Amino acid sequence: xxxxxxxxxxxxxxxxxxxxxxxxxxxxxxxxxxxxxxxxxxxxxxxxxxxxxxxxxxxxxxxxxxxxxxxxxxxxxxxxxxxxxxxxxxxxxxxxxxxxxxxxxxxxxxxxxxxxxxxxxxxxxxxxxxxxxxxxxxxxxxxxxxxxxxxxxxxxxxxxxxxxxxxxxxxxxxxxxxxxxxxxxxxxxxxxxxxxxxxxxxxxxxxxxxxxxxxxxxxxxxxxxxxxxxxxxxxxxxxxxxxxxxxxxxxxxxxxxxxxxxxxxxxxxxxxxxxxxxxxxxxxxxxxxxxxxxxxxxxx
Amino acid sequence: xxxxxxxxxxxxxxxxxxxxxxxxxxxxxxxxxxxxxxxxxxxxxxxxxxxxxxxxxxxxxxxxxxxxxxxxxxxxxxxxxxxxxxxxxxxxxxxxxxxxxxxxxxxxxxxxxxxxxxxxxxxxxxxxxxxxxxxxxxxxxxxxxxxxxxxxxxxxxxxxxxxxxxxxxxxxxxxxxxxxxxxxxxxxxxxxxxxxxxxxxxxxxxxxxxxxxxxxxxxxxxxxxxxxxxxxxxxxxxxxxxxxxxxxxxxxxxxxxxxxxxxxxxxxxxxxxxxxxxxxxxxxxxxxxxxxxxxxxxxxxxxxxxxxxxxxxxxxxxxxx
Numbered sequence: 125x126x127x128x129x130x131x132x133x134x135x136x137x138x139x140x141x142x143x144x145x146x147x148x149x150x151x152x153x154x155x156x157x158x159x160x161x162x163x164x165x166x167x168x169x170x171x172x173x174x175x176x177x178x179x180x181x182x183x184x185x186x187x188x189x190x191x192x193x194x195x196x197x198x199x200x201x202x203x204x205x206x207x208x209x210x211x212x213x214x215x216x217x218x219x220x221x222x223x224x225x226x227x228x229x230x231x232x233x234x235x236x237x238x239x240x241x242x243x244x245x246x247x248x249x250x251x252x253x254x255x256x257x258x259x260x261x262x263x264x265x266x267x268x269x270x271x272x273x274x275x276x277x278x279x280x281x282x283x284x285x286x287x288x289x290x291x292x293x294x295x296x297x298x299x300x301x302x303x304x305x306x307x308x309x310x311x312x313x314x315x316x317x318x319x320x321x322x323x324x325x326x327x328x329x330x331x332x333x334x335x336x337x338x339x340x341x342x343x344x345x346x347x348x349x350x351x352x353x354x355x356x357x358x359x360x361x362x363x364x365x366x367x368x369x370x371x372x373x374x375x376x377x378x379x380x381x382x383x384x385x386x387x388x389x390x391x392x393x394x395x396x397x398x399x400x401x402x403x404x405x406x407x408x409x410x411x412x413x414x415x416x417x418x419x420x421x422x423x424x
Numbered sequence: 425x426x427x428x429x430x431x432x433x434x435x436x437x438x439x440x441x442x443x444x445x446x447x448x449x450x451x452x453x454x455x456x457x458x459x460x461x462x463x464x465x466x467x468x469x470x471x472x473x474x475x476x477x478x479x480x481x482x483x484x485x486x487x488x489x490x491x492x493x494x495x496x497x498x499x500x501x502x503x504x505x506x507x508x509x510x511x512x513x514x515x516x517x518x519x520x521x522x523x524x525x526x527x528x529x530x531x532x533x534x535x536x537x538x539x540x541x542x543x544x545x546x547x548x549x550x551x552x553x554x555x556x557x558x559x560x561x562x563x564x565x566x567x568x569x570x571x572x573x574x575x576x577x578x579x580x581x582x583x584x585x586x587x588x589x590x591x592x593x594x595x596x597x598x599x600x601x602x603x604x605x606x607x608x609x610x611x612x613x614x615x616x617x618x619x620x621x622x623x624x625x626x627x628x629x630x631x632x633x634x635x636x637x638x639x640x641x642x643x644x645x646x647x648x649x650x651x652x653x654x655x656x657x658x659x660x661x662x663x664x665x666x667x668x669x670x671x672x673x674x675x676x677x678x679x680x681x682x683x684x685x686x687x688x689x690x691x692x693x694x695x696x697x698x699x700x701x702x703x704x705x706x707x708x709x710x711x712x713x714x715x716x717x718x719x720x721x722x723x724x725x726x727x728x729x730x731x732x733x734x735x736x737x738x739x740x741x742x743x744x745x
Contacts (some may be wrong), residue, residue, distance in 0.1 A: 249433075254442030254492055258715065258720040261681030262699070266715050269703035270450060350685055353574045354700065369575060377582045384582060388575030396570035403566075 144408055152404020156408055158397035160174055165209045166216030173206035178361045191384055196382045198368075199375070202385065205361040208390055214265050214364045215345045215394070218275060222282045222344040223337050229287025230336065231329075232292025235321060245295075260347055268356045278348060286340050293336060295327040304328075331409045338402025342395045349350045349391050428734045436727050443719040447712055448493050467544075490715035508701075516713040519698060522666035529610050529687065530617070531679045535672060537618030538625050543668070546629025547661060550637065561626065567622030573682055576616045577689040613686040620682070621675050628671050632664035639663075666736050672720075673729030677722050 138361030159293055180200045187197040195204035237248045267281040284414045301307065302325070310320050351357035360367060369387040377384045462477065471636030487495070499505045506516040542565075549561040636642065637660055645655045691697075695714060702710030 180563075250438040251442050253439040253723075254446060254719070257439065257677070257719045257726065258442055258446070259677035259681035259718065259722070261684060262677075262715065262718055264448060265684065265699065265703055266711055269706060332493055349572055350574055353572075354685065354688060357701065366572075366574075369578065377578065378586065381582055381586060384575075384578050388572060388579065392567070392571045393574065395572075396567060399566055399569060 141408065145404060149404035149407065151400050152407075155397040155399070155401030155404060158174075158189035159395065159401055162212055162397075165212040167213075169210045169213045172250050173203075173204040173209040175206040177207045177210035177363045178202065181204075184395065188380070195386050198380070198383055204368075204386060207368060208365070209385070211363040211365045211368060211390075212394075214358055214362060215348060218279055218282075218348050219341045219344045220360075221333055222286065223278045223340040225279065225283035226286035226290060226340055227333060227336055229283060230290035230294045231333065234329075235298050235325060237291065238295035238298030239321065239325060241299075248291075249295075252292060252334075253289055256287075256292075259392065260285060260343075261350060264347060264351055265354070265356060268351070269285060273356050273359050279353065282344055282347065284410065286343070290336050290340070294329060298325055301325055301328045327366065330382065332408075335337045335402060335406045338398055338405065342398040342402070345391065345395055345398075383385060429731060432727060432730050432734075436723060439723055440720065441694050443723060444497055444716060445493070447716045447719060448496060450712060450715065451469065495720050500716070506716070507709035509707055509710050512707075516709050519710070520714060520717060522693055523693060523695045526698060527680075527683050528613055529688070530683050530692065530694060531676075533607075533610050533614035533680055534617035534621060534682065535675055536640065537615055538621035538675070539672070541618065542622040542625035543665075544630050546626040547633055547656070549626070549630040549654065549665075550633030552665075553634065553671070565623040565626045568626075573616050573620055574689060576619065577613065577686055578610050578614060578683045600630055609690075609692070613690045613692070617679065617682040617686055621678065624675075625668060625671060628668055629664060632667055633660060636660045636664045666733065669732060669736065670729055673725055676725045677718075680718055680722070688711070 145156065177339045180202055181197070182200060189196040195208060197203055198207075232321070233248065233252075262283055264278070264281055268277060271277040304324075307320060307324050310324055315323075348357055348364065349366030349369075352364040353370040355367070355370065357366055358364040365387040369384055444549060445511075454640075463479070499507075506520070508514065509516055509519065512519075545561045545565075545599055549558045552558050642659055645659045650659075683694060686692070686700060687694040687696040688700060698710060699714045701707070702714065731735075
């Protein structure tokens with residue numbers, strides 16, 4: 125599985141991967157495109173957005189969508205389109221930071237627990253059980269009440285949250301890989317544990333890791349939005365899709381419904397397409413799902 | 425079965441202890457002094473030595489940390505005492521109990537709606553795999569995962585109001601007075617929360633049905649001339665639903681997170697609202713109390729799910745672990 129993954133991402137196979145994506149998984153390809161647009165708006169918000177996210181034009185307040193303001197304006201005359209574009213940056217920074225950090229934590233804990241097993245595994249797994257018995261949103265709400273709202277706090281707490289939860293999945297994958305003959309062979313000729321992990325274990329768990337990455341990215345975007353919606357996320361005036369929906373959206377929902385409708389549609393489109401892209405990657409990486417494209421054993 | 429039950433029960437103890445430690449440590453990772461925060465955040469307290477001592481004693485901060493933990497946990501275990509709210513001077517346990525029915529109704533209705541919507545669609549999708557109906561069902565399922573419930577909630581409040589001047593009922597009438605209007609309040613929020621759960625349930629039901637339908641015993645059932653309806657309901661669905669039971673258990677934390685958001689949007693006086701109030705006021709006894717209760721609740725629902733899983737699937741019972 126992992127070998128194929130490496131093969132796919134290595135330079136000349138990248139085009140093969142993309143071709144397969146377009147042929148077998150058209151929805152996944154659309155998902156990839158939307159992900160690229162999302163990342164692009166996040167990175168180049170300064171060039172794409174026609175206005176600054178905090179530029180107020182009070183004479184143009186609560187304008188409905190038009191050519192001058194694609195998504196209309198809010199109650200103090202800020203361009204909603206620009207705020208959505210800058211909001212993509214907020215979502216992207218938090219989403220990618222959490223996805224990356226949490227996966228590092230998951231790999232560290234999962235490899236430790238899955239490879240060594242024994243008492244360490246038992247204690248770690250009970251800790252993970254305990255940790256996972258608290259709902260995501262509740263943990264984040266409580267943590268924000270303790271640490272105060274802010275980007276860094278959200279990134280840290282979500283990384284820890286998803287990192288620990290994801291270690292279960294990595295642990296399972298590691299335990300599967302550990303039983304392979306090549307690991308035993310490497311061990312028997314005296315390869316050090318560290319080398320076995322770097323050369324044999326980690327490359328072979330990259331498939332579940334890549335799936336974890338996209339699911340965490342999507343989940344983080346949703347949780348950040350929910351948190352900002354509750355007023356516990358990214359503090360104003362920095363735009364976040366969740367807080368746009370909450371403050372501007374809900375207070376002016378009858379005069380200017382687009383203020384509430386647009387951020388929600390944007391969140392939905394982005395999260396939907398990240399999930400579609402993630403599903404497509406998983407299906408393409410898993411040989412059982414490949415074959416003739418139509419004939420799928422377990423297709424979700 | 426008995427040894428399986430004991431094994432599961434024993435495994436719960438360390439989880440409970442760890443969970444309570446996590447909750448206990450939360451109040452101690454506050455940057456700066458908890459006492460300073462409490463005084464700063466409550467308008468009725470003055471920053472005098474006497475007041476500080478009093479708060480420290482209330483929180484038990486004047487003793488070593490392991491003693492503090494033991495005191496805290498034994499108060500909870502033996503007296504069910506979660507402490508007093510800093511803002512309202514009321515007992516946290518009483519406040520949680522009085523708000524519990526709202527959250528309970530919202531959460532259970534959401535799970536009920538999710539199952540009622542998702543299981544038939546999942547079965548249909550599996551039986552008619554790769555047809556148009558299957559594709560539509562699956563697209564809706566993935567969409568249901570992507571739509572934020574707080575947005576859907578807001579739209580459900582706005583759109584009917586704009587279009588028809590109607591908005592969902594939000595005034596809570598006591599259950600004893602009129603059970604129907606009591607439950608009516610929960611229908612829209614529970615449907616919204618249920619929609620996102622339905623997405624996962626539908627995917628799971630479909631996957632499991634597909635897997636079960638390929639089993640030899642299904643072929644045998646068909647070969648002996650059993651009617652298709654019976655094959656599907658008695659042989660396939662029963663086996664396919666076993667993992668769905670686990671899924672319902674896994675929903676519980678998600679549902680609790682969801683009730684916080686939906687209680688806010690629909691202004692329902694549940695435990696989630698209390699948690700948000702506690703967070704706004706930095707009312708630590710309230711926050712830790714709810715945090716702990718949620719953790720314990722989830723651990724026990726997981727236990728029940730595990731046990732029922734053993735009851736449903738003999739393979740699980742005899743697994744060595």
